Amino acid sequence: MYDNENVCARGSCSFHVELVMVDGTALPAVYCGDACADFAWLKRGVESLEPSREKAEALQNINALERLLNGRTDPFAVGPLLGGLYG
Ligand SMILES: [Zn+2]
Secondary structure, eight states, rough: OOSSBOOOTTOOOOOBEEEEEHHHEEEEOOOSSSHHHHHHHHHHHHHHHHSSSSHHHHHHHHHHHHHHHTTTTTTTTSOOOOOOOOO
């Protein structure tokens, strides 16, 4: 699915991911930073909603957010989107 596992898993993001230590082994993280991880979580949530006006508005917000993330020149130019609201 991704031709380079060291690139952020958010489809339109091409930043490389950091290595994270898991049980003493350095493994590539899935996303380049909190903003992409939060974005993916938000997008999954919105896409799982039943079709409605609220969903359409939420999708517009998601698209605007995606453009913001795509415009970054640094993966940490945008911080966590959810401020620790989950996990
Ligand atoms: Zn990313």
